[in-house]
Amino acid sequence: MDPKEFSGTIEPMIAEGWINSIEVIFAFMELQDADKDRCDTLFLTEDARLWWESVSVKFMSLRQGDSSVADFVGKFERGCHFVPLMANDTWEKMRNFMDRLRPILRRVVRVDGLTTYTVVVSRAFAAGQD
Known part of the structure; x- marks a missing residue:
């Protein structure tokens, strides 16, 4: 389906557009939530990937x-x-x-x-x- 990669932005409309495009693909593929969570991170690059890794690591280790x-x-x-x-x-x-x-x-x-x-x-x- 040729999803676009997302490297990050400070523009909320661009980020929202990327999210919407990925959600359309996931809906077409009829993915379950757990599969969506694993798949969407595959398309994060550069700053977006660094941000996600820091957020997910912090949250997963939260006590x-x-x-x-x-x-x-x-x-x-x-x-x-x-x-x-x-x-x-x-x-x-x-x-x-x-x-x-x-x-x-x-x-x-x-x-x-x-x-x-x-x-x-x-x-x-x-x-x-x-």
Whole structure:
């Protein structure tokens, strides 16, 4: 389908145009979200590739550590925008959030069972205050 490579730009309309052209190809190919996430990065070059690698590495290594629950939720939410598979799948988002919580908070939050991402975040806030 001869997709165009994307090297990066500061012009949002150019970036949006590239995204739209890739989405048209993915729709035609009937790709699933997980496949889309793997394929679109193949067409990033130069600055765009460097940016993606730094963002994805930072997000994938994100852990709560000493951060407050509020700070961690903020960072996690921002990072999810770069991982559409996680942002669009509530179970995957909840699971990833739980895995990155401080172990003591993770145990407290898990005690009641997992239902939704929103409930897990609320429980993490409550456990963080305790």
